[in-house]
Each structure stands twice: as structure tokens, then as C-alpha cells.
Amino acid sequence: MRSLPHVIRKEFRQISRNKIMLPLLFVMPIVQLIVLSYAADFEVKNLNLAVIDHDRDPMSRALVDRFVASGYFTHVGQFQEVGAALEAIDREEADLVMTIPEDFSRSLRAGKPSNVQLLINAVNNQKASVANTYSQQVLALFNQERLFERFGGSAPGGLEISSAYWYNPKLNYKIFMVPGILAILVTMLTAFLSSINIIREREMGTIEQLNVSPLTKFEFILGKIIPFWIIGMVLMGFGLVVAYVLFGISTAGSTLLLFGFVSIYLVAILGFGILISTVTETQQQAMFITWFFLVIFLLLSGLFTPADNIPVWAKGINFFNPIKYFVEVMRMVMLKGSGWTDIRGHFAIIILFAIGFNFVAIRSYSKTTS
Amino acid sequence: MEYAIEIEGISKRYGDVQALQQIDLRVGKGEIMGLIGPDGAGKSTLYRILTTLLLPDEGSASLNGYDIVKDYRHLRQILGYMPGRFSLYQDLTVEENLEFFATIFGTTIKENYHLIEEIYVQLEPFKDRQAGNLSGGMKQKLALCCALIHKPEILLLDEPTTGVDPVSRQEFWQMLKRLNTENITILVSTPYMDEAAMCDRVALIQSGEILTTSTPANIRTEYQGQLLSLKSQDMYHLLKTTRSLDGVMSCYSFGERLHVTIDPETSNLEMVQSALSTKGISKVEIKPIEAGVEDIFMQLLKRSDA
Numbered sequence: 001m002r003s004l005p006h007v008i009r010k011e012f013r014q015i016s017r018n019k020i021m022l023p024l025l026f027v028m029p030i031v032q033l034i035v036l037s038y039a040a041d042f043e044v045k046n047l048n049l050a051v052i053d054h055d056r057d058p059m060s061r062a063l064v065d066r067f068v069a070s071g072y073f074t075h076v077g078q079f080q081e082v083g084a085a086l087e088a089i090d091r092e093e094a095d096l097v098m099t100i101p102e103d104f105s106r107s108l109r110a111g112k113p114s115n116v117q118l119l120i121n122a123v124n125n126q127k128a129s130v131a132n133t134y135s136q137q138v139l140a141l142f143n144q145e146r147l148f149e150r151f152g153g154s155a156p157g158g159l160e161i162s163s164a165y166w167y168n169p170k171l172n173y174k175i176f177m178v179p180g181i182l183a184i185l186v187t188m189l190t191a192f193l194s195s196i197n198i199i200r201e202r203e204m205g206t207i208e209q210l211n212v213s214p215l216t217k218f219e220f221i222l223g224k225i226i227p228f229w230i231i232g233m234v235l236m237g238f239g240l241v242v243a244y245v246l247f248g249i250s251t252a253g254s255t256l257l258l259f260g261f262v263s264i265y266l267v268a269i270l271g272f273g274i275l276i277s278t279v280t281e282t283q284q285q286a287m288f289i290t291w292f293f294l295v296i297f298l299l300l301s302g303l304f305t306p307a308d309n310i311p312v313w314a315k316g317i318n319f320f321n322p323i324k325y326f327v328e329v330m331r332m333v334m335l336k337g338s339g340w341t342d343i344r345g346h347f348a349i350i351i352l353f354a355i356g357f358n359f360v361a362i363r364s365y366s367k368t369t370s
Numbered sequence: 371m372e373y374a375i376e377i378e379g380i381s382k383r384y385g386d387v388q389a390l391q392q393i394d395l396r397v398g399k400g401e402i403m404g405l406i407g408p409d410g411a412g413k414s415t416l417y418r419i420l421t422t423l424l425l426p427d428e429g430s431a432s433l434n435g436y437d438i439v440k441d442y443r444h445l446r447q448i449l450g451y452m453p454g455r456f457s458l459y460q461d462l463t464v465e466e467n468l469e470f471f472a473t474i475f476g477t478t479i480k481e482n483y484h485l486i487e488e489i490y491v492q493l494e495p496f497k498d499r500q501a502g503n504l505s506g507g508m509k510q511k512l513a514l515c516c517a518l519i520h521k522p523e524i525l526l527l528d529e530p531t532t533g534v535d536p537v538s539r540q541e542f543w544q545m546l547k548r549l550n551t552e553n554i555t556i557l558v559s560t561p562y563m564d565e566a567a568m569c570d571r572v573a574l575i576q577s578g579e580i581l582t583t584s585t586p587a588n589i590r591t592e593y594q595g596q597l598l599s600l601k602s603q604d605m606y607h608l609l610k611t612t613r614s615l616d617g618v619m620s621c622y623s624f625g626e627r628l629h630v631t632i633d634p635e636t637s638n639l640e641m642v643q644s645a646l647s648t649k650g651i652s653k654v655e656i657k658p659i660e661a662g663v664e665d666i667f668m669q670l671l672k673r674s675d676a
Binding site: 006007014017049206207208209210211212213214215367369 | 423424442449453471473
């Protein structure tokens with residue numbers, strides 16, 4: 001163990017000589033947090049509505065106005081027939097087409113039901129379902145007004161739902177995204193740095209010199225983990241500061257608890273990175289394999305889509321997804337203010353990961369080949 | 371004689387390629403042994419086995435009595451290894467590299483400075499320069515310093531002078547000679563035949579087999595036949611014609627001359643000269659020469675092929 005401090009010092013010297021890596025470590029969090037949190041916004045606005053109004057009555061126009069007044073729709077054109085309207089969808093000029101039948105206002109005035117048809121472009125299914133929901137809401141509101149007009153104050157009563165959003169009262173998308181993005185950022189940087197590092201020693205041939213030295217593989221791997229662990233912790237702290245300064249997000253729960261989790265999580269991720277570097281031969285291979293796993297982990301992590309919505313078989317995979325636990329803990333502690341009892345299950349699992357990955361990494365690294 | 375390196379029946383196969391075949395080699399304590407052979411002869415594989423980086427398929431080897439498989443831990447303390455490829459940290463300075471390799475062996479630069487002093491004084495002006503920015507010769511000197519800094523008992527140098535300018539090569543060998551007086555056993559491989567003469571003994575290796583082991587002086591006496599050196603205006607024609615003559619055992623082009631080996635029982639210099647002139651080649655510069663390591667190597671290769 002005497003050599004360990006020297007190995008760590010050597011590692012830091014090399015990192016400090018890297019002209020790109022060091023600035024990148026601090027520029028990347030700022031840029032990614034800004035770009036991803038501002039741009040990765042799923043709120044759907046400005047849906048382009050094309051209308052085929054066969055009725056041409058003040059009432060049908062009132063319906064169209066209702067759509068526009070909701071703020072989500074822009075009326076982009078009036079068409080005579082469906083074919084022309086669909087062409088507008090093909091040209092990406094319209095997102096949905098509403099067809100109002102000829103007898104629309106007549107039926108309603110006569111107290112009979114009427115139909116309107118909505119054709120929604122579902123190439124982007126998320127946008128389509130949002131468009132559908134918004135349309136239903138507008139139509140429901142329109143219905144209610146009709147009922148009110150007809151029956152006046154004696155309209156039949158109904159349930160009115162009033163809702164409030166906890167932990168993120170304004171449903172601010174950034175508040176939801178920032179902790180998750182920070183989690184991904186810390187994961188990506190440390191996983192890539194560690195997986196490339198040992199490979200670099202192999203590519204440069206320096207690993208030969210270390211392998212013929214009395215340095216044990218335990219010292220060698222610890223000497224790799226500790227510097228990147230420190231970098232990961234600094235990055236995490238830096239990211240939290242950026243989140244506070246740029247987005248005004250402060251940790252609702254215990255920052256100490258958060259760092260406690262991160263400190264173990266980093267050991268797991270670094271072990272994973274080192275495991276990859278022991279089974280690959282070039283930096284390129286290591287990058288691709290790390291990328292392969294990170295993309296799967298990231299997409300299943302619940303960062304963009306709720307992790308509860310995925311099918312059962314994918315949930316099985318997701319059990320082994322360290323990023324999922326980290327994203328959850330970040331959101332729980334940062335936004336909800338969850339405490340130790342809420343996340344101890346996460347702690348237990350991530351400790352198992354940390355032991356597992358590193359055990360396999362040390363086992364699969366061999367100074368002698370056969 | 372006490373042996374520092376004892377190799378017995380070592381074989382190594384990579385897939386279809388037999389890299390080493392039944393290698394037997396003994397190197398005496400304090401000896402400089404040269405391992406000479408072309409690229410792909412198996413030199414580096416042998417080094418990797420001796421340095422405990424690679425396990426042999428068959429056979430055994432021990433260095434200063436320690437087995438390469440069983441006692442690898444101890445061996446890693448007493449070996450100095452310089453791989454064929456420059457393998458120090460290019461982004462660390464000269465001094466940082468040396469210091470790092472000293473510390474992982476649990477020693478300091480100061481402790482063994484006397485061993486490297488002669489080499490290090492040449493490096494000292496560049497001690498703050500990153501190793502990647504050194505010249506080829508300087509890199510090799512630094513690599514040698516790093517391999518020596520823990521005062522190894524045995525120094526294993528894999529092609530230390532490849533890609534190094536002639537002056538640096540000369541200096542490098544002088545340093546090896548001096549280290550030898552410190553009772554460090556040295557196994558050094560090289561593709562350069564002229565370096566063989568600097569060794570106490572040489573082993574010629576080809577296609578994973580040791581062809582012969584001898585002193586550089588003795589190896590000359592193993593040469594069969596008489597060697598002549600020929601030169602003329604039209605070398606190609608001369609080569610073709612000489613090869614067709616009776617009594618010629620071999621004929622190779624060596625730089626701007628031909629090295630021709632004749633059987634002294636059936637031919638001699640005069641006979642070659644007259645035979646050539648009857649075939650229309652009269653202006654030939656011809657003289658007897660002593661066989662060099664290259665000639666011996668070529669002959670051994672030819673014999674082992676036959």
C-alpha cells in the first residue's frame with residue numbers, strides 16, 4: 001500500500017497535463033445543464049390546426065375560436081375538403097385537422113348531438129396524444145358553455161376537479177430535469193474517464209512496466225478509482241452550485257445524504273468503467289461498449305420517460321441499472337427532501353453494485369496473460 | 371558456472387503460430403548475453419515470458435533461482451525490464467517518470483543514483499521536459515534509467531537500440547558494459563548484427579528456435595567454407611553468374627558487394643576469378659574476408675531450413 005499515494009499523484013499529474021480534459025470537466029456541466037434543461041422541454045405548444053368547416057355558422061366559428069383562445073393551437077388554414085387538409089399535414093404545415101359537419105350548429109341548436117372529426121399527425125406520438133388531450137379539453141369546455149347557454153343556471157351539476165402539484169407547483173420542467181441531468185453528467189464523465197484510462201496505459205505500453213513491478217493489482221485499481229472518485233465528487237458539488245445559480249434549485253433534503261449516496265455510487269460506476277477497460281483492448285472499443293451500456297441505462301433511467309411505464313421484462317433489466325437509482329435518489333432528495341429512511345433501499349442496492357463491479361473488475365484484471 | 375537465467379524447453383503458441391519452440395538457454399551470472407534474430411523470431415515473446423507477463427505453454431525458466439511461474443512476486447522485485455516499445459509516461463517529465471518508477475519499487479532516486487548517474491547526467495538538462503518530447507536516443511536512456519532505478523539483479527532489454535542513431539547506440543552499449551561491472555546480468559536482444567560483438571555470448575534465434583549459442587569469437591570458427599567478397603559494375607549479372615558456378619555454396623548481396631561462400635576443397639579464389647572471366651565478367655574486385663555475424667547467421671538459417 002506504500003505505492004498507492006504515488007500512483008494517485010501520478011494520475012493527477014497526467015490529468016492536469018491533459019489540455020482538453022480539465023477544462024472539459026468544468027465547462028461540460030454548465031453547458032449540458034443549460035442546453036439540456038432548457039431545450040429538453042416536452043411541453044407542447046403551438047399546435048397547428050387546420051379546419052374544414054362545412055357548416056360556416058357563427059357557432060362553428062366559435063368552436064374554432066375556442067381552440068385558438070386555449071393558447072395551444074394556431075389556426076393555420078381553412079380547407080374545403082380532407083385531401084387538401086391532409087396535404088397540409090404532409091407538408092408539416094398542420095398538426096391536426098378538425099372537420100366540422102354541415103349540420104353541426106343545426107343539430108346543437110335542436111338539442112341533438114353532433115360530431116366533429118379530428119385527424120392528428122401521429123408521427124410524433126407524444127405530440128399527438130398531447131394534441132388529442134388538449135382538443136378534448138377544449139371540446140369539453142365548449143360543451144359546457146353550450147349546456148349553460150341552453151339551461152342557464154339550471155344546468156345539471158357535475159364534479160369539478162381542482163388539483164395542485166406538489167414538489168414542483170408550477171410543473172416547471174427544468175426543476176424536474178436538472179437533478180436527473182446532473183446525475184447523468186456525473187455518471188457519463190466518470191464512466192468514460194475510468195474506462196478509457198486503463199486502456200490508455202495499455203495502448204501506450206506503460207502497463208507493461210507496471211505489470212513487471214511489485215505494484216499489486218489492488219493498488220493499481222485503487223490508484224485508478226481514487227482520483228476519478230475525487231473528480232466525480234468535485235463535479236457533483238460543482239453541478240449543485242450550477243443548479244442553484246442558474247436555476248435556483250437548492251437541495252430540499254440533506255446535501256450530506258446526497259453526497260453520501262454519490263460517494264458510493266461513484267465507486268460502483270468507476271468499478272464498472274474499469275471492468276470495461278479490463279476486457280477491451282483499444283480506447284475505441286472501450287468507448288463503444290461504455291456508450292452501449294450508458295445509452296440503455298440512460299433511456300431506462302426514468303430521466304425522460306417514467307421508469308414505471310416500461311414493460312415487465314425491461315423492469316427486470318432496469319433492476320441492474322445503477323443510473324435509475326441515482327436519478328431517483330437525486331429527484332427524491334433534491335426535490336422532495338427525502339431522508340435516509342426513504343432511500344435506504346437505494347443505498348443497499350448501490351452498495352451491492354459497488355462491491356460487485358469492483359470485485360469482478362479486480363478479478364478480471366490480470367498482470368499475467370496466458 | 372553459476373547461472374542467472376536458466377530456460378528449459380520453453381514453448382509458446384499463439385493460435386496457429388508457434389512463437390517459441392523448445393527454447394533452452396543459460397546465461398551466466400554477470401554475463402551480457404545477446405539474443406540476435408530477425409523481427410518475428412520470438413524474441414519479444416521470450417522476454418514477456420521471462421518478465422512474468424506471459425505464461426509459457428510448456429517448459430520452465432528461473433532467474434537467479436526464482437521460478438517465473440511460482441516466484442513471480444519475488445521476480446518482479448529483482449528484474450529490470452525495458453520493453454521494445456517505449457513505454458514510459460509520455461505526459462510526465464523525465465524526472466517524474468524516474469521518480470514514479472523508483473517509488474513503485476519502494477525506493478528513491480537518491481538511493482540508487484550511482485547506478486544511473488552516468489546516463490542521467492546526460493538527461494539532467496531535460497529533466498523538466500515531458501518524455502514524449504525527447505529524441506529517440508534520450509528516450510532509450512530514460513527507459514534504461516527507469517529500468518535500473520530499483521537496482522535490479524537481472525536486466526532484460528528487448529531491442530533497446532532499435533530506432534536509435536549510431537552515436538547513441540554506441541553510448542548505450544558502453545553503459546551496458548559498465549553496468550556489467552556492477553555484476554548485473556544482462557539479456558539484450560537486437561536485430562543488429564554488429565552489436566553481437568559487444569556481448570559476452572550470443573544466441574541466434576530464428577522462427578522460435580535457438581540456432582546456436584556461442585561467444586562472438588567462437589561463432590566465427592563455426593563458419594563452414596571460405597568467404598569471398600566480390601564487386602563489379604554489373605552486380606545483378608555478377609550475382610546470377612556466380613550462383614551458377616561450381617563449388618559456390620552460397621552467394622548473397624551485402625550492401626554494394628557480394629558475399630560468396632565457396633567450398634575450399636573444390637574451389638578457391640583463383641578458380642572463381644577465371645570461371646567468371648570465361649563467362650565474360652573480367653573486371654571483378656575479389657578478396658577473401660572473415661565471416662561476420664551476419665554471414666554466420668545466414669549460413670545457420672540456411673542449414674536449419676535444409
